[in-house]
Amino acid sequence: MPSKLVPGVEPPAAAGDAGRDMAETWFVFRNGDLLVRDGDDPIPPRSASADLPAEGDAHYLGAIGGAGCFAIALTRDATAPDGHAFAGLRALFIRMPRETWHAAGRALQILEWDRTHRFCGACATPTVAVPGERAKKCPACALTAYPRVAPAIIVLVHRGDEAILARGPRTPASFLSTLAGFVEPGESLEETLAREVEEEVGVRVKNARYFGSQPWPFPHSLMVGFFAEHDDGEPRPDGVELDVARWFRFDALPVIPPRISIARQLIDAWVASRTGGPPLP
Template identity: 55%
Template sequence: MTLVFSSPPWRAQWLDPLQLGSETQVLVHYRQSFLTGSEGGQLFPLTEVDALDLPLSTKQGLGMWEGLPIVLYELSEAPSIAGLNWLGLRQIMSSQLDTSYVEMLCMAAQVGTWATQHRFCSHCGIPLLAVTGERAMACPQCHNRYYPRISPCMIALVTRGDEVLLARSPRHAPGVFSTLAGFVEPGETIEQCIAREVLEEVGVQVTQPRYITSQSWPFPHSLMLGFHVQYLHGEIRLQPEEIEEARWFPLNALPNLPGPHTIARHLIDCYLAERLGTTHPM
């Protein structure tokens, strides 16, 4: 028997934005928001976008969507355009069901932020030039190269049998409880980061970190490494500048949770499936 695997609609790759033809589709981005059409889509034909005479900061070739080349137009401001509006990436993620499409938008936002923040050499101040063939900027004077910034961080679900520890951050949507997360410090392992961040944020000690999955998180350039960790000891004690509320929740009485495209939700769903013996989420 021959197994046939369908190709995903989105494939990230370097493309020369100056060598793309009329079949190219464009994503228009400014500060975590995308230009959006009347029917809710973010992809526009190249010829239509060029006719708008937008305040362009940079162009970045991103990859292929359903066989068509995709280019990012990163703007220096967000103009008002009749019949179109601007939607934040978080808002799009909360309603968009296509995981591949969300991955494309997340990459676009991350690349756009990087390109905007890396226009000049940090050593000599000379304007940077795009490197042909790879996603990088180079200084023509001191020859330093600048690649997209990736900031590793841990995100962990603290478990205690049929209970999970969930918390509310001031940055969360009202009423939503989530897992704990934090950036890796210089010289720190991911395991050390988990222990430190959990202790800092909620005052408990954990053990046996078990890696589950990862997710690129473009707010603005994180790589989230997701774990399940077991509660060891301690009482909940909040870090007030980071956590508004934290509680143990039984699995049969969970609060409002993060959206379906988030790694936090995936960690919770995976643990729920393990304890209930149901199908493990993909």
């Protein structure tokens, strides 16, 4: 099944009513949870039943496998149709194909942006959609709002056969992970990386190298992954963001994040570089 979303804002004119066919993908949310088929293969429905109580309009997201893809929010009292259930995106992270999960994350972020930008942030006039764009404009003062993306860095700090892994007191999961933090206004990614590592574990780093990125829809982040070499200082958790932070050898790792996550991809690439695989960037 092709699952990659080709983004779009307006449905193709040709789609019309005929576009509402069984090949469509509908990301149907209720209070932030996604409607999926029950069972081991939790995919979103192929069409949205007209009798589901919608809250607001459907949003066209683009096409998956040539067929339309839509997002819609239901009222909080909506119930799942037979054979379906609502599930949180975090829980679906390791159960859905990566591309489908990312498309669902896009859907959730656009619905949330729609819900929270119904009125102008400057003068409180109701906003209107801008044709052909993912934007809302104030008819009184012309302020325009676009969906927001908040970049965050995620970094694997390494020193030969060891890397720093950490866990915060608020982390619900049992695994240890790489360090991460949000970019502040006016910062470069490299500056965020150096600041976060020093703040969270008291270590200075050098030679930051870009690895890759991953959208993270909680609520609207983009995780930008790096490797960085240890320069100075020994890890000590700050006690606020992190209560565990220390060196781990590549051959004695604790429980680490699931494979789909960029944190895990960073760890796997580093382990590979210590065991005869390609060197780090």
